[in-house]
Amino acid sequence: MSLNPDLENRLRDLLGARLSVTAADRGEHARSESLHSAPPPDAVVWPETADEVAQILAACNETGTPVIPWGTGTSLEGHALAYTGGVTLDLMRMDRIVEVRAGDMQVTVQPGVTREALNTELRATGLFFPVDPGANASLGGMAATRASGTTAVRYGTMRDNVLALEVVLADGRIIRTGTRAAKSSAGYDLTGLFVGAEGTLGVITELTLRLHGQPEEVAAAVCAFDTLDHAVECVTATIQSGIPMARIEFVDAATARAFNLHSGASLPEKPHLMVEFHGSPVSVREDAESFGALAGEFGGQGFDWASSTEDRARLWRMRHGAYHASFVLRPGARGIITDVCVPMSELPAAVTAAAADIEAEGLLGPIVGHVGDGNFHTLLLVDPENADEIARAKQVATRMAERAIAVGGTISGEHGIGVGKRGLMAAQHGAGWQVMGDIKAALDPRNILNPGKLVADRN
Template identity: 90%
Template sequence: MSLNPDLAARLGALLQDRLSLATPDLVQHAHSESFHNAPPPDAVAWPVSAEEVSAILAACAEAGVPVVPWGTGTSLEGHALATRGGVTLDLSRMDRILEVRPGDMQVTVQPGVTREALNTELRTTGLFFPVDPGANASLGGMASTRASGTTAVRYGTMRDNVLALEVVLADGRIIRTGTRAAKSSAGYDLTGLFVGAEGTLGIITELTLRLHGQPEEVAAAVCAFDTLDHAVECVTATIQSGIPMARIEFVDAASARAFNLHSGAGLPETPHLMVEFHGSPVAVREDAEAFGALAGEFGGQGFDWASNTEDRARLWRMRHGAYHASFALRPGARGIVTDVCVPMSELPAAVAAAVADIEAAGLVGPIVGHVGDGNFHTLLLVDPENAAEIAAAKQVATRMAERAIAVGGTISGEHGIGVGKRGLMAAQHGEGWQVMGAIKAALDPRDILNPGKLVPDRN
């Protein structure tokens, strides 16, 4: 699809130099963080207000032209690729923090604000926003993919921390969902509907978020285990024991080797757990001691404690850098990345089965995970020119998802669906997937909002 002259002129009059048809801008918005790619969009627009988003959508709806929202481009399943052409709506310039309300422990922001920028602004308030997917993602994108991350085991996901939204619908209407109140029983949960909708139902132009108090004391540690089974079983035992973890992350032996190759981490090349505790000094010390004793029962050893800010930052930079570090295991490879989430009781078996599949396929595939809530990831490193290897990696990812469904889990705990996992949605949801399609058709009858993603194709 190419942008017709009338629509281009209409959008150009509205946005001036914030509308681009230039090849470099189009190509920049045609790539994802992972192996998913698509042709470039026909245009890129940079709105700065909900009113401009409304005008863009009204014009594109009239012309039947797709609109694809773009945050920072860090998503892993091709969510923001313009697979059917049209206009990419880059929301990065809608980056204002509109109001901080310390007394309510809330903040209202535009969608282009990143989580790091928000927490920098909040430093003097004694509050912080805890959802941490690793990448410095935009908050609008995080809401659209229902993101979570390393701290979800204590603070929850975006679903738990988004209180209200301003959303522009496909026809240009601007609506508000949710309230600033702690709870509501007034009608459908429209906020919950748009959180995780991946831009298929509306464009988020404002978010009201729940904040949390900055902990008085923070301590983090990394410890090694002899076997993968012992490390994962330790996670299950820790959660069942009620020790209040702020983070509990798993990295396998391949990931530890990648950290060593990438940054000289000096870790034993065995499975590890990375943990963090928040609270009062006394509570943190007691929780850490309790975890240490429990980990010892599973062979945990070599505890490296980090209680100052610099050491903790180094530890979590290493964990958050696992995606890029993993390519040190196979230079020149491309990554097929996937995640699943299972009930805690099923976690050890699910991880073991994924490892067995990776080994049987002859692939290199390090595994990491926010395992405190049963969520783990693998990055399957493949030769981009080897079709058989790519097919084998996709089969491994599919089996991971199918096993997750079989035990009451989900095909994605946080990456979302995009284009990469759309083919698994019927197996996950059955007839419920068709209901999602019906909701999409009701709110977006011309199918202009991020088409080809999340829901079934229309007949």
């Protein structure tokens, strides 16, 4: 496919060199972290203002040309790939921190600001933005996918930390949703509608985010358990006991081995919990002691405390690198990665069932998770040339999702839907999925915004 010539001329007049149809630029926007693949888009554009985004969308809407928003490209379910051609809207030049309002504990940013860049800017204020999915993702992309991460158990997800948005609709209209106030009873929650819509309803061009105070004291630790069951049962007991964790992460024995091989760590090749506590020096010490006593009841051993900033950074860098580290377990493999989220009471059974299913299929699939809120992930390492192995891995992922739905959970706690899990949406939402499609049709009648993702195809 190629771009409509009249549209190309119109966009060239608007953007100049910030429109590209070169194979190199298009190819850069056809890559995925996972096995999902698609042809390159027909063109890539780099807007710098909301007004430019509005003019791009209006022009593409007139010609029925698909528009695919792009952040850092770290999504895992094919969210930003141009399956039907069209224009990739790369928002990474919209990277301005518009205003920090320390007194309100708020910040307004453009969508291309990354979470690490924001926290670097905030250091002198005593505030920070807590949502931490691991990758240095763009904040616009994090809002579009309703991201969460290691700190969600204490600070919540993007759903909890986005107060207001500026959004460009398919026809080029610019709207603002939400307010800077702490709460509102004024009409529909349009902010909540666009957070998690994966770019199918509008393009986020500005975000107002809730900030949090940097904790006075931070302590982190890693400890091993003899069995997967004991580690996960310790998590549920910890949450039920009310110990205020900032992070509580699970990694299985295979992941511990990957850390050792990839990072030069020396962890026992057993399931581990990685934990972090925030607060005053007294509260952190008391919380850590309480957790240590509880973990001991489940056989927790070998506590390795990381109290310095450098040691903590090393610990969480290792955890965030689990995806890439896991490939050392099977060089040349590709990954089918999936996540589910279940009620806390169902977490031990869900993780155990996933591990048993992976083993029964003869697959290698490390398991990790932000288990403090019932969310865990598997990375199924497959031979990209082995169709049977890929099919079995996909069946394992599907059964994980089906088991999650059966106990009142969800097919994805943070990776989102994209194309990878679209086939499971009807099972989770029933008639509600059709309502999502009705909303999509109302806001994007020509279906130009990230088509083929999240919602059902139109008849």
